[in-house]
Amino acid sequence: MSTLLEKIESFVVSTLNEKLDKKIVYHGLSHTLRVVEKAMELADEAKLDEAVKERLLIAAWFHDVGFTKIIEGHEVESARIASDFLNKEGVEANIIEEVNQIILATKMDVIPTTTSEKLLRDADCSHLGSKNYTEFSQLLQKEIELLSGEKIKETDWLNKNIDFLTNGHCFHTDIAVRKWEKQKVKNLAQLLKTEKKLKQENKKLSQKREELQFKKDKVELPERGIETMFRVALRNHITLSDIADTKANILLSVNAIIISMALSTLIPKLDNPSNSYLIIPSIVFIAFTVVSIVLSILATRPNVTQGKFTQEDIINKKVNLLFFGNFHKMNLEEFEWGMNEMMKDRDYLYGSLTKDLYFLGLVLNRKYGLLRTTYTVFMIGIIVSVIAFVIAFYMQSGSAPVS
Structure with a gap:
């Protein structure tokens, strides 16, 4: 220094x-x-x-x-x-x-x-x-x-x-x-x-405060066991629906990647006459992939409903106001009136919850049925495609001239 x-x-x-x-x-x-x-x-x-x-x-x-x-x-x-x-x-x-x-x-x-x-x-x-x-x-x-x-x-x-x-x-x-x-x-x-971590802790703290405040402010409601049953069952159904959508999206993404790779790498090679033996395995491979994509889309595609109800439907208890598809085209005043009428009627209220649970079950049955079919098609497609390519390569090598 x-x-x-x-x-x-x-x-x-x-x-x-x-x-x-x-x-x-x-x-x-x-x-x-x-x-x-x-x-x-x-x-x-x-x-x-x-x-x-x-x-x-x-x-x-x-x-x-x-x-x-x-x-x-x-x-x-x-x-x-x-x-x-x-x-x-x-x-x-x-x-x-x-x-x-x-x-x-x-x-x-x-x-x-x-x-x-x-x-x-x-x-x-x-x-x-x-x-x-x-x-x-x-x-x-x-x-x-x-x-x-x-x-x-x-x-x-x-x-x-x-x-x-x-x-x-x-x-x-x-x-x-x-x-x-x-x-x-x-x-x-x-x-x-x-x-x-802090956000999670703050969220938990906020939830606890809300729960404490709710317990202070709420009045004892009858039939709490029934309400808990509906709440748990509906939440479980919604969770299962989310899982089904996630599985369908995974299959959709995987097959989309497979299609894009096939179009960019495999298909251009088929123009060469020397690669003609790859045509049939490629068609089989792409066909199964397309079918899997279509089934995945069907599993997640929503159904469109009318979205309207009348006062007569409410009076006759024919409409379930707990499902958005039955009211999404109604104005606010009519919807509020219908909800008030439903909440005044215990049987109508619990009946709507029961219908909501039932139709959620039907939707889940359709989704999981399509998902099972999609996974089966995807699995069979992979196996058949691999076998087809192996046979094609084997036949090509067997027919190659010996010099």
């Missing part, structure tokens, strides 16, 4: 120890020491000229010393303190100006241009790619809280960190990317995982 750097180190260490506000728990001496260390690592890997490296390290030592005077715009104050010190040491004006520019490049809204500016900026943000990122983030949060006098919500701080890592930061040198980008991505993944 040069004599000048030794003097700078002594000055900065004593200044930060003696003059830095105790509320500044992140941008303190330990942060400066870490930035100097990382700047030295980057400079060594970049193989900087010794003079350039020295100016980079000078800027690293001084870059946050302005916190002893001011918080907002501390970079400008840091550059001023550096200029005063370097002037007293007889450093040339052009070197002082370069050091100041490197320090000012640590502003987050400034785009670094020179290699030294980029290296210091990356060194200043090296904690983003550290395994101890969580500890650094907590220190920074505490510093902001102490300086502002306001408590930061955990979710707000988490969202701010996620946004910064996602949109607000990037390493400016290939060396920094190679050294820290991988861990930075892991840190971001951990933040996203924490965010998801």
Whole structure:
């Protein structure tokens, strides 16, 4: 280390120890020491000229010393303190100006241009790619809280960190990317995982509050066992319907991929007379695939209903208002009237629930019947197609002329 750097180190260490506000728990001496260390690592890997490296390290030592005077715009104050010190040491004006520019490049809204500016900026943000990122983030949060006098919500701080890592930061040198980008991505993944966990916990807490409030406000309703039975049965039917739709979509996607691959790779080869033996297996293969797609679509295709009812239907209890297909074309006033009439009549209400459960069962029976047929066709199609291709290849190889 040069004599000048030794003097700078002594000055900065004593200044930060003696003059830095105790509320500044992140941008303190330990942060400066870490930035100097990382700047030295980057400079060594970049193989900087010794003079350039020295100016980079000078800027690293001084870059946050302005916190002893001011918080907002501390970079400008840091550059001023550096200029005063370097002037007293007889450093040339052009070197002082370069050091100041490197320090000012640590502003987050400034785009670094020179290699030294980029290296210091990356060194200043090296904690983003550290395994101890969580500890650094907590220190920074505490510093902001102490300086502002306001408590930061955990979710707000988490969202701010996620946004910064996602949109607000990037390493400016290939060396920094190679050294820290991988861990930075892991840190971001951990933040996203924490965010998801907090959302789930908040959702559960909100649900518990709603349940407690409901228990306080509700009156005892008769026949709760019957209502629970309907609720559970309807939910189970809807879940089974979702499962059926998911299975149909899986088959539809798989067969669509198979068709696209066949059209792009297999069909063009059939133009060649030498590949004529592949025509029949290809037709079999594509035919089964198309049939599977059609059956998958039929399994998920919705039925369209009339969507209207009359007052006479309500009076005679002929319409089930719990199914949207029976009222989606009615105006709001008529629907509200019908619902009020149904809720006044216990038998009509439970009868509608029973019908809803029954027709859901019919829909499920149709869906699962089509799904079973689709899977069977798909399975048979794969087997038959493979056998057809094997036979075709075997017959072609058997009929090939022997030279």
